[in-house]
Amino acid sequence: MKKTTMATIWLDGCSGCHMSFLDIDERILELAQRLEITYSPLVDTKSYPDHVDVAVIEGAVSTDEDIIKLKKIRSKTGLIVALGDCAVTGNVPSMRNNFQVGDVLDRAYVENAARQPGRPHEMLPSLLEKVKPVHDYVKVDVHVPGCPPPADAIYYVLSEILEGRNPDPIQMTRFGR
Amino acid sequence: MSDQTVSIKTLKIDGRDVSARADETILAVAQQNGIDIPTLCHLDGLTPVGACRLCLVEIAGSNKLLPACVTTVREGMEVFTESEKLNRYRKMILELLFSERNHICAVCVSNGHCDLQDLAVRLGVDFIRYPYLHPVEKVDASHDRFVQDDNRCVLCGRCVRVCGELEGAHTWDFMGRGVQTRVITDLDTPWGESDSCTRCGKCVHVCPTGALIEKGRSVAEMAKRRQFLPYLTLMRQEDQQ
Amino acid sequence: MIDYVHPEVPTQDKRWRLVQAEMRKHGNAHSALIQTLHAVQDAYGYLDPETLERVAANLRLPLSKVWGVATFYQHFRMKPSGKHTCVLCTGTACYIKGAGELQRAVEEYFKVKLGGTTEDGELSFLSARCVGACGLAPVVVVDGEAVGKLTPEALINHLEGVIDADQ
């Protein structure tokens, strides 16, 4: 049987959702028999494959680059899972939305810089005015709230998808969990 | 109770035959019979206001949805507390509430002890379709014991009512209107400078979210204690007789 | 003994006496609050916190309630207004006939946002939900007098005239 291909994406988040995914412990072996991770911060692929069955996205949309990435992913992916509060609600990254982008950069790179204070300008994606959840830009098929979602919820979601069912994880996790 | 006799009504809630005093609300009767209707602005012991609209129920023979918290029973009434339509509306109302202010559950002191969060789980709200409004809100930490964080306020008015009706201080009220409505103390004075606040803390404990909290609590530490409400309400009722 | 100190009452202030008269007319009842706030605004030009405190004490109302009522109604101003006021009618008829253009013109020419006052304090630019002179749309009310069938140019000229008149 052909394995289901999966990508995991890391946008504006703390990587805690990826950690929580790894927290499914030995069950990852069971999943690995049916699932192949073809793109992820955890593996070494550089470019997004032409087709992926499932993409699990952690993190909120914060930069112009994030949007480009998302649109590309959406067009090359079957099912998109927004994993964790940042992807689902904007969560902690969205707390900067009450400030001007310039002020945010200054706080980080000028006021609190130990040396060489100054805003970064080259080679970096520029910050969007507002941080938004993933579904504001592309269609999301499964939402898994939680900060991070517990490993059990992630395992449940992935197993259900592998079974061809539509997972409803809300009884296993919630906003802020 | 006065010795005036109150008539008894019989009605159906979700297909079950129940009886009620004529002056009881659908919500109260449902609760007595173990039928749990979602509520947010309602709190036993405070005057119901019918503002959050989560407790809307269907009544056979009427196409109007009625708030269970303020609608009194009628003989032969047939009430439905759950339906596809009700559930859809309730979910939308919750989504509106989540989109209105800046509810970042992960860093909230009331995380895990929050009525809004619980309702989201119960009604199956796993994401918010409406764009977040991201208003700029104030956090008032001027009081030596309490903090008011407007980012998490749902304008249910429980604090306003408990302060006016039970404590008798009426330190809180609403100011402004529409989506600009805010709860304020005195003349929008910092809470710590309020002359009328008695520091009783009831507002903090009736607050359904982390909008009113005790100082010095960290994330997920602020559980609310509401045991005082039934007793105070009972005392007040006895005083009135 | 209750140690509550009533706010000091300026017995000599004519404006306050007008407010007091209004409250007395309504028997100092709670229900007199809105009528009293009208009297305060008529006498003082706006609702200042000190006067509101005295009103609250007189009508035996909680401060938060007074503030809540004062901020609920669009008519009440919490800040002093400019020497002259221009109230733009934003009713439907005026909207259809170009109230938006009048707004843009005034905002640009006088550098003032709707709801604000010019830096020199000469002009407050406010809005009202229909002044009921729809036949004359678009209408503004300048210092209490309705002026109708306006074009942006005519309005600017009129306002200039009003401001220049007392300089």
Place this chain on the structure above:
Amino acid sequence: MLINDELQQIAQPILDEEAGAEHSIRVCVAAGCISSGSDKVLKELKAQVKERGLEGRCLVKGVGCMGPCAGGPVVRVDDGDVMYHNVGSDDAGEILDSLDGEPVKRLAQSMDTPFFKRQVKIALENSGVIDPERLEDYVAHEGYHALARVLTQMQPWEIIDEVTRSGLRGRGGAGYPAGLKWSTVAKAGGTKKYAVCNADEGDPGAFMDRSVLESDPHRVLEGMAIAAMAVGADQGYIYVRAEYPLAIKRLEKAIKQSERAGILGKRVLGTTYDFHVDVRLGAGAFVCGEETALLASIEGRRGTPRPRPPYPAESGLFGQSTLINNVETYANIPALIRNGADWFSSMGTETSKGTKVFALAGKVNNTGLIEVPMGTTLRDIVYEIGGGIPEDRPFKAVQTGGPSGGCIPADHLDSPVDYETLSKLGSIMGSGGMIVMDESSNMVDVAKYFMEFTTSESCGKCVPCRVGTTHMENLLTKILSGEATHHDLQLLEELCDLLQNTSLCGLGQAAPNPVVSTLRYFRHEYQALLTDDEVETTAQEEAE
């Protein structure tokens, strides 16, 4: 009979004046004309009459609204078939010169037009006829005769029966049968009852109530007194917008006059029955047109509605049984009582009796105040009475009912104006604002204008209205900016449904109407603004 003698006495000075005069000149002194300078015209005419020694021979008086507000200041000489438009004070001499000859051609506009001929005036019967600041003039025109009649010849239940039989329905918006409302209040228990007049005319684009109060304030007082007697109230309140200073002034003057004359106050017209009326000022909150919010405001509180039941008829002002009707409803009562229910119900349609006052505005040649029998078609109102659209541009829609109403397109121009038809068309009768739009209006923009209004007027109490209106306004802004997708339109429509079904009061429940009605008739204008739906296309690609 004693009471009628008293009224006769009050009216006598006017009757004498009129009997002695050969000419009468009426100058409109309602707010619209005053703002174009009619008060100066009146002053000048009076001064010149005095100068020329015409006093007694030529009466000059200020009267209420004559209708063609856009032509102000308007002046009418005698009962001729012309009306002078755009009169200035320097025209006074010429008008007086022409008294016994031909009318001043330069100013004259014919009154032999559908604008005047097609109107039937009940609520406005004295508007433009009597001096609103003189009780005598009102009484001379059968004023307070209906009150005298009910006091001496009718039992409360007979009054209610008459109102019920007439088929009169509330003119404030929803069209609740007036007789039914009255009888509910009459039957309610309690020792104290109130009669309240809703004059918080908040619809942008409506000025019917203002005009009635400015033109014929006593008529409203008489209607209230009759209602109060029928239901057993002894105190009345008129809740009027603070933005209507002239109406307030004239109302207060009218109350004083009638109290001094013994018509209102203690022992009305010498009977054992008391009725006091006080004016309460609104302060700029559209939601206070909703009856429970209005009552909260009279009580000095924030004007937030509360769930009904209990209805004000059971528990209203200060917890007492309260009758609430709007200005136009009360203004219909005196004529209804004088002429009888059969007379009243002979006008109108099967379900909507009598007449309705409309404030006709927008892209129409004759803007102003009109009163027509219920059942008149929209086409007659726009093209006959309204004189069509300037420069003969094509008609696009007519908006009725203000922010709670909707836009009706050209296809339905032949629909009769009555409560049921308008609501079937997705609009409402409302209080009577009628805004005509030509092809230059973008309907999405119109919907957004009303949504913006409701958003800023939402009281904030219930969640669907408070947050829902905000999102709806934002979505409309997004659609207008050309950045919205089909998904956004779907969100908008879902919100319409939510607000209609779950909002606490009528404001929230009706808030989506302007959007729903424009979507119903002008959906293509929305769709034309949508961009390719990113989300949907991806979903489609997947399906393929």
